[in-house]
């Protein structure tokens with residue numbers, strides 16, 4: 222069995238808009254009320270996937286959930302045309318594009334039954350995200366249906382907030398080997414909500430059958446949350462034996478480093494000091510919301526958003542690191558500005574699944590030809606712009622629904638309708 226890391230990206234949905242729904246996510250608040258460009262946004266996402274393929278990485282997709290979520294509004298006793306504006310915006314959100322929040326994934330080498338376990342995230346902290354999981358779970362159950370290799374779990378009870386892989390990191394000598402799993406939780410973020418609860422992370426570790434000796438629960442620093450790091454993946458990212466993190470990411474940095482050093486031979490911490498990159502610059506540039514990957518040529522590569530190149534402290538840190546002999550050997554820059562304006566960088570847009578791609582439903586795996594077909598559907602059916610003021614127009618809702626239907630048909634996934 223050839224276990225590989227598959228990056229599964231959320232296709233940016235036709236309802237992508239800027240409604241400012243995510244308190245604590247500074248980009249979302251700053252861009253509230255702007256006119257969005259769903260078609261350009263989705264094509265940026267497709268180009269990011271093409272860049273991954275060009276590096277020789279395995280690439281998958283998740284589809285946008287049905288929006289507006291009319292059944293959710295019905296449960297709330299209203300409908301799309303009559304709902305209060307914030308409720309209608311929450312029903313229309315394209316937030317399932319941020320696949321890092323779809324689920325937490327523990328690959329087969331880490332679990333007692335040897336299967337790859339996936340738990341859909343409940344995302345209960347933000348109303349617009351709290352109704353994502355049924356659509357996500359439906360896709361997980363199809364994509365990872367093979368019972369010999371996967372076990373898909375429903376979300377943990379909403380008493381405890383869970384935001385999926387955005388607060389989970391895995392360290393290992395090689396993706397297909399046994400690894401350490403680090404679950405990052407928040408206690409308080411000052412004025413902002415801490416979205417990942419310790420009890421949710423502990424439940425997932427138990428459900429996945431992880432070895433307690435290889436599992437650590439790590440508190441996110443209050444300072445990071447208060448500075449706008451609403452998910453750990455805004456201040457840290459791991460790949461194989463490397464943990465790349467901001468100095469202020471964790472409450473107990475020494476405890477975390479000691480754990481990793483004692484359990485993973487060859488562990489390397491690449492730490493960015495606040496004196497070189499202030500935490501504010503790390504958050505606006507999304508330096509750490511990068512995809513840190515190992516392509517087949519073995520050169521560890523950091524895939525950053527264009528905003529990282531435009532932030533002088535960040536770009537000079539990257540240039541210094543690459544010029545030195547640190548473990549990150551290459552940097553690639555991708556334009557995901559439409560998603561970034563809602564606080565979603567390259568890492569937010571993908572869920573990492575270590576598995577043999579041949580065991581995944583092939584409709585969720587892409588190559589260049591399939592991306593061409595998807596881009597054609599997007600160019601033909603995705604709205605060019607969405608003005609917040611028009612969000613409740615009945616014609617917009619039907620356009621968004623028709624665009625998703627065209628995509629389901631192109632991918633032969635009409636069972637998700």
Ligand code: SUG
Pocket residue numbers: 238239240241242243246249250314316319321322347350387451452454455563564565566568569570
């Ligand atoms: O949950 N933004 C998302 C961004 C998620 C980023 N994901 C990771 N860091 N992994 C969020 O805050 C904005 C939607 C709006 O405001 O309309 C939003 O939901």
